[in-house]
Amino acid sequence: MPELRRDPVVGRWVIIDTEHTKGPSDFPKSDNTPTRQAICPFCPGREYQTPNEVGAVRPSHSLANTPGWLVRTVPNKFPVLSCGGFLQKEGYGVYDQMTGIGAHEVLIENPDHDKALVDLTKDEMQAVISQYQERFRQLSRDSRFKYIMIFKNFGSSAGATVEHTHSQIIALPMVPKTVLEELKGAEYYYQQHGRCVFCDMISQEYQDKERIVMENNSFLAFCPYAPRYAFETWIIPKGHSPDFAERDGAISAHLAQILQDVLIKVKKVLADPSYNYYLHTVPLGQANGAHYHWHIEIIPKLTRSVGFEWGTGLHIVPTFPQEAARFLRES
Amino acid sequence: MSELRKDPIVGRWTIVATERARRPAAFVEPQPTVTAPKNCPYCQDHAFEEVAAIDGVRVIKSGSPILDDTKVFERQDHGMYEVAHSYGSHEIVIETPEHIANMADLSEDEIKVVFQTYALRIQHHRKNPCIEYVLAYKNYGLAAGSRNIGHSRSQIMAVPVLPMRVNDKVRGAKEYFDCHERCLFCDMISQELKKKERLIVENEDFVAIAPFASRFPFETMVLPKTHHCDFADGLKDREGSLAAIMKEILLRFKIGLNDPAYNYMIQTSPVKKSSSFKDNYHWHIEVMPRLTRVAGFERGTGFYICPIPPEMTADFLKEVDIHAGT
Numbered sequence: 001m002p003e004l005r006r007d008p009v010v011g012r013w014v015i016i017d018t019e020h021t022k023g024p025s026d027f028p029k030s031d032n033t034p035t036r037q038a039i040c041p042f043c044p045g046r047e048y049q050t051p052n053e054v055g056a057v058r059p060s061h062s063l064a065n066t067p068g069w070l071v072r073t074v075p076n077k078f079p080v081l082s083c084g085g086f087l088q089k090e091g092y093g094v095y096d097q098m099t100g101i102g103a104h105e106v107l108i109e110n111p112d113h114d115k116a117l118v119d120l121t122k123d124e125m126q127a128v129i130s131q132y133q134e135r136f137r138q139l140s141r142d143s144r145f146k147y148i149m150i151f152k153n154f155g156s157s158a159g160a161t162v163e164h165t166h167s168q169i170i171a172l173p174m175v176p177k178t179v180l181e182e183l184k185g186a187e188y189y190y191q192q193h194g195r196c197v198f199c200d201m202i203s204q205e206y207q208d209k210e211r212i213v214m215e216n217n218s219f220l221a222f223c224p225y226a227p228r229y230a231f232e233t234w235i236i237p238k239g240h241s242p243d244f245a246e247r248d249g250a251i252s253a254h255l256a257q258i259l260q261d262v263l264i265k266v267k268k269v270l271a272d273p274s275y276n277y278y279l280h281t282v283p284l285g286q287a288n289g290a291h292y293h294w295h296i297e298i299i300p301k302l303t304r305s306v307g308f309e310w311g312t313g314l315h316i317v318p319t320f321p322q323e324a325a326r327f328l329r330e331s
Numbered sequence: 332m333s334e335l336r337k338d339p340i341v342g343r344w345t346i347v348a349t350e351r352a353r354r355p356a357a358f359v360e361p362q363p364t365v366t367a368p369k370n371c372p373y374c375q376d377h378a379f380e381e382v383a384a385i386d387g388v389r390v391i392k393s394g395s396p397i398l399d400d401t402k403v404f405e406r407q408d409h410g411m412y413e414v415a416h417s418y419g420s421h422e423i424v425i426e427t428p429e430h431i432a433n434m435a436d437l438s439e440d441e442i443k444v445v446f447q448t449y450a451l452r453i454q455h456h457r458k459n460p461c462i463e464y465v466l467a468y469k470n471y472g473l474a475a476g477s478r479n480i481g482h483s484r485s486q487i488m489a490v491p492v493l494p495m496r497v498n499d500k501v502r503g504a505k506e507y508f509d510c511h512e513r514c515l516f517c518d519m520i521s522q523e524l525k526k527k528e529r530l531i532v533e534n535e536d537f538v539a540i541a542p543f544a545s546r547f548p549f550e551t552m553v554l555p556k557t558h559h560c561d562f563a564d565g566l567k568d569r570e571g572s573l574a575a576i577m578k579e580i581l582l583r584f585k586i587g588l589n590d591p592a593y594n595y596m597i598q599t600s601p602v603k604k605s606s607s608f609k610d611n612y613h614w615h616i617e618v619m620p621r622l623t624r625v626a627g628f629e630r631g632t633g634f635y636i637c638p639i640p641p642e643m644t645a646d647f648l649k650e651v652d653i654h655a656g657t
Binding site: 080092093094095147149151153157158159168170172176177178179181197200201204207208225226276278279280297299303304305307308310311312313314316 | 397409410411412464466468469470473474475476486488490492494495496497499507515518519522526543544594595596597598617619624625628630631632633634636
């Protein structure tokens, strides 16, 4: 029997399509062969082909924009938002607009062109996470920005256009809608119950157990009860924590480990699919985050959304989250 | 300098990337081959359970429905979560007895009957007290989520909950009305007709525009000029002019964008408490060619990056020669 399930944070209903339930092998094979670039601008030795770096993990004796780095962050050559200038808001009849102020950076996760995130060593993966934190802290000092989004597109059907492993960071002059919905939902829940909705979700996930993918000392990975996509998986700190930027060293090692392990499982179970992940955290300057809880959402790109989903926001998910979790857990 | 634009209805911001604007030709992707008529399930007469038939348009129950109205609708809690069985109804509208793939190639008369059929089915489903929303929509082409059977059809879903995007829209429209005592959509129409920069085409009853804060390249919105919150009731006596403008838009897509995959969705008011939407909501159709892929940033933020300014979309679509080759 198909089910309608409601996301407790934003109140979004989803349809779990039990009549055509899909296991990992039922999704069409991904087309993960982005054209290999003969001259990859992200490879060491071609630092001059990118804009000057704004951050890097590199030995103290090595110079900026030269080889020797482990992780390197550069402004996007084709930014969707630009950094210079002031934020100007304007009305235009019934419409609102503002100048496209923001930052758009590319975080090159490793010098090796042939490695994907799942192939990195423990130390290399930790360097990626510490660079996420470093760039997040740097960008959050700019008072024009309200929100910083760290995300990754892997594989061409998830929107990646460059093969060399990388993530992206976009700093925005407003809080984006999906985040606002989460914040609003979480705040409402907090008013009703006096507790963080995400903390309550974690404790229920421990009770039910069936949607848990894995855990370590600091983090839990689980498939949400009312997912939007098949095999959607969240990574969330076990203890209440609104702000990603506040993480200390030990915890970032745990994050590196669980994120990589989940991605390895996704790769194994779903035959190396395209995927996206993104990090949701409390907006900048909102110190009082009693009701919010940062987390990462990982979404393998397995299906295409149809008109019905576009028109309603009611997603149709062909895999039960407990099934997805079982496949991922047992891999 | 790229721009951030806010959709006045749901409050969703879009980045209009003027600097990386891609030429329309950069989006064109060929469609794969389609099923031959002899293997087409929609060319057979008796393959499905028919629920209605009007002038060559047939409505059948979906052969693989994801909604089911044979059980009683019940909402339950599961700890902090909420669940219900997937109650509702899922129907396929077979738009023509002929094996024609794209609605753009149907006659205006045939398209008119399709929209009349939607109206009748919506009126039918909303009599069911469990139903909160009825969506009539179309997926055309693989990238739009359709199987490439090559037989023009659309779908109707009646669901027992108010979907989130619908809720966003009606809420946004209501807030605007409470503030201005005017319909937001009517204000948009009058601004678009005055400025004309995003106007694609109009006729006596309808206007087609590229929305100010478009999410996708070539996104198009078709609105009735006369205020009405409800599609099924508001369509009366305007079926012909809706068919004309929809055919024209779909032809402009087909010729100008090399037969792209597309979706359209009829955005009507919710079924229940209809009197509370009467003045502030205005039914319309969203038409979206599927040319780009949604990436992590869009998914994570609900914030879209549109690589073509809607003014360019409007100019481009306006200039397509729909009589070429005929």
